[in-house]
Amino acid sequence: MKHHYWEPPIALYLFLGGLAGGILFLSAIFNSFVIPGYGEIFAMPVLISLVCVAIGCVFLIIDLGQPGVFWRVWTTATSIIKWGATFLVIAAVFALLYLLAYLDQAWPIFAPLSQLLLPAADFFLIVAGFFGLCIMMYTGIMLSTLKAHAFWATPALPVLFTISAISTGCAAVVLSIGGWPAQITLESLLAAALVLEILHIVDIVLVIAELIVLLTMVLSFAGAGNVTAKKAAMRWVKGSYALLFWVGMVFIGLLVPLMMYIGGGHSAASTVVAPILVLCGGCLLRFMVVNTDDRADIPGEIRYYNRVLSSNGQEFTTKWEYGKNLF
Amino acid sequence: MTRYVMVIDQRRCIGCHSCTVACRVWNKLPLDIIYNPVVSEGVQGTWPNVHRNWTPLLCMHCENPECVPCCPSGASQQDDDGTVWVDPKKCLSCKVCVNACPYGMRDASHMENRMHRFVRKCTFCRDKRQLDPDAQPYCVETCHQKARIFGDLDDPNSEVSKLIGSVKTDRIFTEFGTEPQIYYIPCLGGQA
Numbered sequence: 110m111k112h113h114y115w116e117p118p119i120a121l122y123l124f125l126g127g128l129a130g131g132i133l134f135l136s137a138i139f140n141s142f143v144i145p146g147y148g149e150i151f152a153m154p155v156l157i158s159l160v161c162v163a164i165g166c167v168f169l170i171i172d173l174g175q176p177g178v179f180w181r182v183w184t185t186a187t188s189i190i191k192w193g194a195t196f197l198v199i200a201a202v203f204a205l206l207y208l209l210a211y212l213d214q215a216w217p218i219f220a221p222l223s224q225l226l227l228p229a230a231d232f233f234l235i236v237a238g239f240f241g242l243c244i245m246m247y248t249g250i251m252l253s254t255l256k257a258h259a260f261w262a263t264p265a266l267p268v269l270f271t272i273s274a275i276s277t278g279c280a281a282v283v284l285s286i287g288g289w290p291a292q293i294t295l296e297s298l299l300a301a302a303l304v305l306e307i308l309h310i311v312d313i314v315l316v317i318a319e320l321i322v323l324l325t326m327v328l329s330f331a332g333a334g335n336v337t338a339k340k341a342a343m344r345w346v347k348g349s350y351a352l353l354f355w356v357g358m359v360f361i362g363l364l365v366p367l368m369m370y371i372g373g374g375h376s377a378a379s380t381v382v383a384p385i386l387v388l389c390g391g392c393l394l395r396f397m398v399v400n401t402d403d404r405a406d407i408p409g410e411i412r413y414y415n416r417v418l419s420s421n422g423q424e425f426t427t428k429w430e431y432g433k434n435l436f
Numbered sequence: 437m438t439r440y441v442m443v444i445d446q447r448r449c450i451g452c453h454s455c456t457v458a459c460r461v462w463n464k465l466p467l468d469i470i471y472n473p474v475v476s477e478g479v480q481g482t483w484p485n486v487h488r489n490w491t492p493l494l495c496m497h498c499e500n501p502e503c504v505p506c507c508p509s510g511a512s513q514q515d516d517d518g519t520v521w522v523d524p525k526k527c528l529s530c531k532v533c534v535n536a537c538p539y540g541m542r543d544a545s546h547m548e549n550r551m552h553r554f555v556r557k558c559t560f561c562r563d564k565r566q567l568d569p570d571a572q573p574y575c576v577e578t579c580h581q582k583a584r585i586f587g588d589l590d591d592p593n594s595e596v597s598k599l600i601g602s603v604k605t606d607r608i609f610t611e612f613g614t615e616p617q618i619y620y621i622p623c624l625g626g627q628a
């Protein structure tokens with residue numbers, strides 16, 4: 110392995126994309142099936158998902174080698190990342206329409222536009238939620254189709270990413286529900302409180318499920334089978350990633366929030382700290398998975414690249430400037 | 437039909453790296469890009485019973501490449517003669533293909549202008565062959581030991597067809613279903 114081909118912007122994009130998808134998915138479900146009629150309390154969560162999509166897209170495009178031609182992502186039929194880009198755009202457009210439908214509550218100047226969009230607001234959120242679900246699944250499926258990387262090429266990965274995306278989405282909704290631009294009424298406060306009660310239980314279930322899938326995936330890779338995946342998993346279980354994995358992801362990102370959710374009742378620990386820890390855990394998960402891009406080595410390959418990239422070689426290659434060896 | 441393949445006779449390769457140098461010079465590669473490294477696990481065995489194998493590598497120009505269908509921009513493509521190549525004008529440098537290749541045979545140079553990067557890989561010297569259909573890739577021309585042999589597998593009289601038909605050949609990582617088209621005649625040890 111020479112270096113990581115995908116750098117931190119990609120991991121961040123996968124996290125933010127999943128987070129946005131999770132927020133839209135949960136908002137759509139609650140708005141349409143659980144407490145219909147209080148759409149304005151989901152305006153802030155939807156706004157947050159839009160910000161996530163925007164930041165994620167900026168990172169994604171900046172990471173490209175030729176950002177100016179990013180639209181070429183839509184020029185072939187077979188590629189899976191074309192689907193990701195499409196889902197992202199559709200979800201973002203419908204989320205924006207939904208947000209506009211409630212914008213007049215804070216800025217009356219938007220009233221004509223909002224009045225026009227309001228009758229269709231539930232529909233917008235359903236579409237955005239559906240494509241949000243697609244984004245969540247896509248982020249994992251995209252990695253799991255790259256079968257050269259044993260640690261990614263498992264059906265457990267899309268499951269893990271989807272659960273983690275919903276649970277981070279859940280945390281973000283908990284933190285933001287009922288916020289600007291919604292006008293606070295007693296009814297909407299009650300509706301928001303009801304949603305919070307339900308999300309509290311939902312997130313407990315999701316965190317437990319995520320813990321199970323994560324441990325199953327990592328420990329089963331560590332226990333058996335493919336040599337490359339085993340080497341990667343061992344790094345997580347007791348190698349250089351062990352501290353991040355056990356303390357960062359499992360303990361601080363999952364177990365601590367779980368205990369706070371269960372024991373914390375309505376304290377700040379359960380309503381503010383736990384969701385923030387869940388968000389941090391989800392972000393860490395994406396970084397660790399994207400960095401675990403081990404490929405099976407061709408015998409002798411590592412030795413070769415270690416020599417090329419040795420301190421001497423490194424100095425030689427980094428002192429070279431673009432255009433110098435062209436003649 | 438034409439199907440270009442390469443046979444690599446590991447019994448002949450002496451690990452001189454001339455092919456690597458020739459490729460880099462003629463294809464004007466940036467320093468952090470190597471299309472055809474010649475790798476080795478080092479000296480094996482205990483003195484005096486020692487041997488050392490060299491494995492010249494390059495893109496396997498897979499019959500069923502992982503790196504082509506995943507490309508969203510259509511830059512990564514395969515010719516009818518089997519050559520897999522990247523069109524630098526179309527490539528976004530999204531690096532999906534780089535991650536998809538099981539052999540690690542693609543990368544974008546980190547030494548080029550940050551806003552104008554594209555993925556590079558061995559092209560079986562496609563541009564050279566376009567000028568002269570009978571031309572051989574630079575690494576093949578350079579190999580003084582004739583360890584790299586290039587030719588058309590669909591032509592029964594070509595040297596590669598005769599070799600693949602008569603000698604036992606190996607291919608790398610066939611378990612991915614990529615049908616790699618670089619055939620190795622293994623060195624069974626015995627050389628120092």
Ligand code: SF4
Nearest residue numbers: 449450452453455579
């Ligand atoms: S030029 Fe020929 S002998 Fe030298 S390393 Fe390359 S393949 Fe081996």
Ligand code: SF4
Nearest residue numbers: 495496498502503537
């Ligand atoms: S070796 Fe890699 S880059 Fe070459 S054709 Fe096969 S999958 Fe593509």
Ligand code: SF4
Nearest residue numbers: 507527528530531533
């Ligand atoms: S890096 Fe270039 S060639 Fe590779 S998949 Fe992306 S656009 Fe295609």
